[in-house]
Amino acid sequence: MSNFSKALDKIISKETGGNQTRGISLGAAGDHQRAFEYEDRVTSRRLEASQGIKKMYQPRLYTERELNSLRFVLADEKAVEQRAALEELRNQIADGNAAVGKTVLITSPIDSPAVSVFSRNLASILTTDESVTAIIIDMVNTKESLQLTDSLKQPGVRDFVQDDSLSVKDVIYPTGIQRMRVIPTGSGLAQMGELLRTTRMRVLLKDVTRRYRERYTIIIAPPINSVSDVELLNEYADQIILAVPYSKTMKRDVIRAMGKLDKTKFLGTVMLDVIEKFKTPLDRLGLG
């Protein structure tokens, strides 16, 4: 069986939940035939999804200036490396099938605004595919996270958990990025650690993560070392990413955080705010 055939079997298996007959070699001509049929089905479904997604409510789009001020990685020369890193990460998350959404839990050993910035950029890069959407469940109340919604007073996660009259759709807001939604932290004095154990929180997470097949859910969790019960979110995630802010995180913090995360779902770490190296004269001459 060719490598292509193996990859194809893997993708089909994921698509059909493992019901597709596997391991039956149809020969080279058969492989090609099967691949074409599969591509046709996928393309058809994605086309259908994108048609539906186009109908999503989108009040307005961010201007380039707004994107810059909100620290979105732009597709310009200045952010080539960052964009490449995000795209690489997107591919690793999609694992060959970008059309099927997943729930990604992003947490960090320490509190840092870089985690929110990274998460929204990841959501943004995921939504470049017009057949998928992304939703951010923001559980960290930072200046950066508040910027995404138009009003600071709009209800969010805290409000939903504490107010039974609110439905899930009441706390989901469009952003200035196409196909990207956000559930803000919301207001309220209750500690996030206490809210994570509530039934309303379970309702929210189950609803959001299971509603649409084409939707990526990015859960921005509070710092796992400083807020209790963050590890409860392991259950809802398909993949877990540990964000490590450069030069602010100690080795012992990373080890402690790793102890609380589900190893089977752990995708890896992402180093954030990495400082550029000092450019020596040789570097400037292209000899470094």
Added chain:
Amino acid sequence: MYRPEVDIELYLRNINQYKWLITLMFIVTALALAIAGYNKQKVFSSYSTLELGSETLSERLIEGAAETTESKTIADRAEELVFSRKLMSELARNLGAVDGEIDTQSEEIALNRIQSQVSLNGRGDNYIQLVFDDADPFTAKQGAEQILELYMAEENQSRVGGASEAYEMLDQQVQRIEGELTEAEELLKSYKNEKLDGGVTTEADINRQMISLQGELSQAKRDLSESEIQYSTLSRQLESEARETVNVGKQSGIQKTIDALESKLAELRTNYYDDYPDIVELKREIANQKQLLRNEKNKARNTSDLDDSVYLNEAYQEMKLNRNNAKTRMDTMRIRVRELEKNIKQLQEQGKTVLVVDAKLSQLQREYETKQSNYVDYKARLERARMTKTMATDYQSDITIYEAPFLPVSPSGLRFMHYLLGGLVLGMGLPLGLIYLLQFFSQQVKSREMLTDMGIPVLVSMGKVKTQVDHRVERIDKSLRYILLAGSLVILTTMVMFKVFARGGI
């Protein structure tokens, strides 16, 4: 195994991260050292070089006669002499820093200042430099000349004085030990006279005499024993000879009478009966004679009394003479044995006394020998001291002036230029070194390798997502750093220019 100390990329990132620290440390260090160097007063040093321990004529002539002082010891002494209060006070007076005796606090401060201007440096094994520093080159030279002059005078005085003092001291010691030696000698002599001449001999003599006396005693005892045996033998022989003489004398006369009577009886019996009166008479007479003979025999057996016939016997006389001689010898031997035993006893008593005398004599002898040894030793030292004293007086010193003090034309020590360059180098090196140490000891997560080394996969590394504002702040930050650096360089350049044009050199 990840080693942060060799991660150059991390080091370059750290430099970028701590660029403000580097900039500020560089500016502060460079400016501080430059200002220190700028304000540092110029110091001119003048010095004289002295050669120590050079061989003198007398040492060459009398090799080994006197000990040559080692140059290291001279150098040590030089340091003591130069920095002595006496010499420093004299120097301060000569240079006009103080007048007369140093009594006041201000004079003490002036003395300390003068002392701080003087230094003594070793140059190799045999050379020392007497240095005088001053802001004025002429004063520096004058100070160096003064310190040299004072030191040489003090050294000579110290040498001659020291040698004389040592000689005097050793002479006194020798005289004292000589007196003690004479005393010990007299004591030993008088004790010997008292004890040995008074009959007390040594233990060895006692032993020798004892052996001799015991030999003589044994011989005397043997001789006595022989004499006693001889005497007893002669006595027995003498008695036997006397009895033999009695038989021959009286008994033979009686027997002859008996024989004559019996012959007459036989003759009468031929003619008469036994009751004849003559025959009866003869029988009675014969019986009487026989009885007499028996009595004589018994008498000779029981009594020593000898009749004259016995005494007249020659053999008896000779034996008796021999016995008397033996007795005389025996008596003599007894007396001799008694004498010898008495002598031995006396000798034993004398032996006990001799042990005490010997011990005392040994003690006196030891004391005498010790004092004699000390005397010889001190006498030799005295001779060496005399030679040293003569040399010190005749040839003054084995320190020669190799270089005389001179007028310094350029200042000594670190100058502004050194401070300036040092500041620039230190200003760069200090923060860079600090950052390297920080990198070595830091536990912060700053590289992918640090995480992968812990077995944690790293998906991607991302730099900070910057806004326009961030870029603007960065530009301002960079400009500010450049302005500060440029400003500090301008200050440094101004200082250099001022130093060159206004003060005539850096």
